[in-house]
Amino acid sequence: MVAGPDGPQYADAVLTNRSASPVTVTPVLVYPDVRAAVAWLAEAFGFGERVRIGESHRAQLRVGDDGAVVITEGGNGRRVPQPGGTSHQVKIRVPDVDAAVARAQAAGALVIEPLTTFEYGERSWLLEDPARHRWELTQTVRDVDPADWGGVAVAPW
Template sequence: MEVNRSVPPATVVPILVYPDVRAAVTFLTEAFGFVERTRIGASHRAQMAVGDDGAVIVADVGADRRAPAPGGTTHTVRVRVPDVDTAFARARDHGAVVVEAPVDREYGERDCTLEDPAGHRWQFAEVVADVAPEEFGCETVSPWPAYRSTGSG
């Protein structure tokens, strides 16, 4: 992949619309620990780093772009973190609305779901066990490259 210092280096970059870009950047920095990398205009957009290899673009309302409306969920952004309980406490303490407190899942993850002031849903997750999809009723169609067997059987 070519390098361009003007865009986040992640493969998938959600663009989330907020009524106030600067307030969103402040909240995402304080509550979630994201890092602002690029500011585009005073209140148009911001590119934010999420962990070691993730990114989010915070965009303003305009044209056909709208922030989430109360009473419905159109998306949830899942972010891997080293410690869900710490991420949960930080976000809650900075005003995130708790949708679901941390819980251990049968598929080997511990996660929680929070909502930011604009209504975007965020799910923070950490691995607590290595579980094959078949162990909880799923089917592996094509293994993720990092999990492909290197053996002959």
């Protein structure tokens, strides 16, 4: 079981492994060139490489206090995103979304959706990296009860 009805119930049951990310959910993104992707993500978003698995096979990256992402090569049914659609996006919470977007744009990220301030208290931009992965950079600007905008708080974090 990943989580119980009242939230995570597994923290004490999951073993620590220095070869694996300590976070619960880790996106695995496919890039045509793992080393180039690691360099770009470091430049654009400030990711840090944590574990390298071969020169071109896979890398574990960390970001912030608790974020992780795995970058992998194609093959074995894995492909980089193709033009004409997207199946996912990765959201990163940052303290200054405008500065984070400027950094990413300087590294070559494309703006897909411009800055939007949402009623639920977030300011977000949607970007695309050179391999067509979508990244939403978001900054919390105020604390909002989900009921204030039509959401329903089902369980606490």
